[in-house]
Amino acid sequence: MVDLWHCQGMARVSDHRTHPAAAPTPARQGTIRDANLALLYRLIVDAPAPVSRAALAAVTGMTRATASALADALLAADLVQEVSPPPATGAGRPAAGLVPSSSGPVGLGLEINVDYLAASVVDLAGRVRGTLTAHGDQRGRRPAEVLGDLAELAAQAREAADAPDPVVAGTAVAVPGLVEASRGRIRRAPNLRWEDMDIAHELRGLLPDASFDPIVGNEADFAALAEAHASREHAALTDFLYVSGEIGVGAGIVLGSELFRGARGWAGEIGHVTVEPGGASCRCGARGCLETVAGLEALRRTGPEAAANPLGRAVAGAVNLLDLPAVVLGGVYARPEFAAALLRGVEQTLAEHVVSARWAPVAVHTSQLGETAAARGAAVAVVRRIHADPAGWLEVLTEA
CATH class of the missing domain: 1.10.10.10 (Winged helix-like DNA-binding domain superfamily/Winged helix DNA-binding domain)
Structure with a gap:
């Protein structure tokens, strides 16, 4: 489970895969x-x-x-x-x-992407009760302007939700970049041109029911969490690599139906794997990153056929390293104009570059969740925290 809870009076439960084990404490009646x-x-x-x-x-x-x-x-x-x-x-x-409960508290998930903002409301059963998207280029805008628009979209999504006056249990925000989730801080979001920003602090007071700090996480991680949650109802994917194509390229790693975030929460930066040494300059400062040849701008410029091979090679490296049985292509990679060509090309490249492909071919899927996957996954993260710690929510109700 992602380490995502900043609620007043709420005990934080850390992911054992990403944090050292806490010292054991004696069990009390409570x-x-x-x-x-x-x-x-x-x-x-x-x-x-x-x-x-x-x-x-x-x-x-x-x-x-x-x-x-x-x-x-x-x-x-x-x-x-x-x-x-x-x-x-x-x-x-x-x-x-x-x-x-269908009338109980809900999770509010938000996303800041380079060319759109999104909001999603998810109830305790994991049902999406409403989504909204506002398209527009966020590059070059002042963070305060973007966050103001995001807060307005959040209020609209809550009002439009298919639920009677929902109580927002928490809010999670997905952003494209390196996020220090435990502090709610963006370390670097090169495509937004944001650095070292305490986004949780900036959003506090702007969001509905903001009695606690919002959760902040990477957009590909949250999209992967949404895919894992949705897959329980059909494909039952439990171990996979989710690759999110947007202006940038990110990935979420799911092992045993839970996110693997790495020692500092920064796993999955596949967009900055070098696929063309000495290639085009990337916004991160390096050259030849996957993002420069397989991001949305490159797809529009050269077409999905040209992007499929470097994308497949980068994905093959992750599959070889982690022994993953499946890959899910999401974000713009799932758009009709790109999906078929990318699916074929990535499958072919994985067959050539994954060392175990001869005995265990890697399944490649196209996400069906659309562009609001990250916002949906952010809302799911809030709901899953209530599932894991209902006593904490009862404590919040007592203190309210």
């Missing part, structure tokens, strides 16, 4: 209750059908009284709702089931 509450909530969220209190008690080994009390706490916080039981098929009266 700690045990919180852990049991999270366990029950995950079972309800992940269940393919509504699950009863009795079933929760049986699966977890809790007493029925304990499971019922915890379920009631989730109901009171509007994190779950009861649904009518299915028709009886045998002796006994069927029990009502529990599902994630």
Whole structure:
């Protein structure tokens, strides 16, 4: 799970893949209750059908009284709702089931990209309740202007959401660049020409329900998280490389359905892998980066056929290094005018350059999520944090 929670009174749960292990602490009664509450909530969220209190008690080994009390706490916080039981098929009266609440808190995801802004609202069941996109070149604009427009789009997305006056549990913002997520700071976003900017601080007070700092993350990471979440319903991708083509090129690495972010959270900068030594200058300051031959401007200039080979070679390097079975092409790479040619070219290049391709061909998919994938993934990150720590949300409600 991405380390994404800056809420007042909310315990932060770090990703064990990216942070050193915390010192063990003795279990207290409250700690045990919180852990049991999270366990029950995950079972309800992940269940393919509504699950009863009795079933929760049986699966977890809790007493029925304990499971019922915890379920009631989730109901009171509007994190779950009861649904009518299915028709009886045998002796006994069927029990009502529990599902994630459709009227509970929502995650608000935002994206700042080079040529558009996007907003997405996602509910506790992972359903997208509304999306908005505002196209326009953000390069050369003052950050304050961009963030003001983003805040306005966020308010519009909340008002337009297919949910009655949703409570925004948190906001996450996707940006194209190096992000220090633990501090909400952009270290470098070369295509926006932003450096060392505390975007969380700048946005505080501009966003709805801004009683806590917004979460900030890389756009390709959030888009990969959206793809992982969506894939549970169809392709069931659990390990893959998501490659996001825009003006820049980024990647998100998903292992075991969770993001792998690297030691400092900067994994996935595939756009700045050198594919043409001595090639064209890149906005990052280097030469011959993948971005210079496979970014949107290059695609428009030379066509997808010319971009497919260097893109495939860069992707092959990542696949060889990480032993990934699948690749998802997203962003502009999924547009109809580019997708077919890029898919063919990347598949061919992977067959030639992935050392294990003879025995285990790499599956290449085109994303179906569209240009709002990163905003959707940002909203999913907020929702997943509630799933992981419902007791934290209850604490927020108590303090409100």
